[in-house]
Amino acid sequence: MYITIGYGSAGRSVRRYGKKLPVLAPVHAGYPAVDGMERNESEIHRNRCPLMHFRNNRAAASFTVFGRIAAPMVDRGSGVAHRGAMGEDARAGLKFSSLDSPLFDGAEATKGDLIDYLEAVGDRMVPSLRGRPLSVVRVRSGQEPFMQKNLPKYAPDWMKRVTLWAGSSKREVSYAVCDDVRTLLWFGNQRAVEYHVTLLLAENLADYSGGPTHLVLDIDPAPDRPFGQVVAAAELIRQALANDGLSGAVKTSGSKGVHIFVPVRAGVDIEDAAAATRAIAARAERLDPDLATTAFIREDRGGKVFLDSTRAGGATVVSVYSPRIRPGATVSFPVSWADLPSIDPRDFTIRTAAELLGDRDPWAEAMPEPQPLPADLIAEGHTIPVARVQAMHEGKRRARARRES
Numbered sequence: 001m002y003i004t005i006g007y008g009s010a011g012r013s014v015r016r017y018g019k020k021l022p023v024l025a026p027v028h029a030g031y032p033a034v035d036g037m038e039r040n041e042s043e044i045h046r047n048r049c050p051l052m053h054f055r056n057n058r059a060a061a062s063f064t065v066f067g068r069i070a071a072p073m074v075d076r077g078s079g080v081a082h083r084g085a086m087g088e089d090a091r092a093g094l095k096f097s098s099l100d101s102p103l104f105d106g107a108e109a110t111k112g113d114l115i116d117y118l119e120a121v122g123d124r125m126v127p128s129l130r131g132r133p134l135s136v137v138r139v140r141s142g143q144e145p146f147m148q149k150n151l152p153k154y155a156p157d158w159m160k161r162v163t164l165w166a167g168s169s170k171r172e173v174s175y176a177v178c179d180d181v182r183t184l185l186w187f188g189n190q191r192a193v194e195y196h197v198t199l200l201l202a203e204n205l206a207d208y209s210g211g212p213t214h215l216v217l218d219i220d221p222a223p224d225r226p227f228g229q230v231v232a233a234a235e236l237i238r239q240a241l242a243n244d245g246l247s248g249a250v251k252t253s254g255s256k257g258v259h260i261f262v263p264v265r266a267g268v269d270i271e272d273a274a275a276a277t278r279a280i281a282a283r284a285e286r287l288d289p290d291l292a293t294t295a296f297i298r299e300d301r302g303g304k305v306f307l308d309s310t311r312a313g314g315a316t317v318v319s320v321y322s323p324r325i326r327p328g329a330t331v332s333f334p335v336s337w338a339d340l341p342s343i344d345p346r347d348f349t350i351r352t353a354a355e356l357l358g359d360r361d362p363w364a365e366a367m368p369e370p371q372p373l374p375a376d377l378i379a380e381g382h383t384i385p386v387a388r389v390q391a392m393h394e395g396k397r398r399a400r401a402r403r404e405s
Helices: 008-016 041-047 111-129 181-189 227-243 270-287 353-357 362-366 375-381 387-404
Strands: 089-091 094-096 133-138 146-148 161-166 171-177 192-198 214-220 249-252 258-263 305-308 316-318
Touching: 094 181, 111 181, 111 192, 111 353, 111 362, 171 181, 181 192, 214 227, 214 270, 227 258, 227 270, 227 305, 249 362, 270 305, 270 375
Parallel strands: 133 171
Antiparallel strands: 089 094, 133 146, 133 192, 161 171, 192 316, 214 258, 214 305, 249 258
């Protein structure tokens, strides 16, 4: 028997993926089991009856049933006691607190939902974090979200870390390196919602001696434009890659856009990788200049979708499966190219994503093998100015022109 947690968007996802799921009302919450019954999404929503997904007769998370608190449950086979009466919890050798507190305004989820989600997907999320300096975005009650790079002094000694020089702040920063689910859960307890990592492994960042493991194209829609605009632009990137014998995997950003990852063979020079990323974006733009643009300055985009090629060098990108501080607590979720036109990024949340994954790791399944970069792609990229630098100089020129006019 299987469960999904929540109503609303979970139901939409169930309907979109064409599933009917078994429903079992939890006996421990005071309601009789209904075995062998199937209900569709509309019945679930109308009756406010949450679906519950059981694996080996162990529920994946605890939550409220018909306004009553379900009894403490057990995680996926760990046998560790979970949620207590005061919202406390213990698992993976860690203690958790305030699990019933709202995660952030508009999340429609609690801190406990975040911990449950990270535990459910951790084994599939950690491979994308492993060996890379980690930056997190935390959100405390009553405060604005903030990015944290430097590990706090109270971080446990068992946590892996790497110290790197930060040129922007001119100081050494001690980054966490998330090589296991325990580290991920510790950060979840610190109310770390977003998980961002570099494209280079930590061992290559000290002196930039190694290149990135992937190229990343970040596609952002124009304001108030539908997601279909992003899909069409992603297909331009896909075609530009194919024209050079390359391929990539796509995921939602967890916000309004998508990220396309192109794995590259080890040994690619960091500047050559950045150049190739710029060239891919430029070639995609030329395929349909009325739809897409590489213009870094917003007012120059003219309602077109932005093909962002600046995720290069020491830049970071939000990890696959990472939650985002966005309405509904959406997550960055992998999708197939075939499904991309039919999905709604808002359907992938910390309440729905784990059930949609089941036991699969679609990101690992979709990721191509590392590929060599064509010489002509690199050569063209070196003729294209770096967007951020070009935008900085153009901004100064325009400001000077306004002052002189």
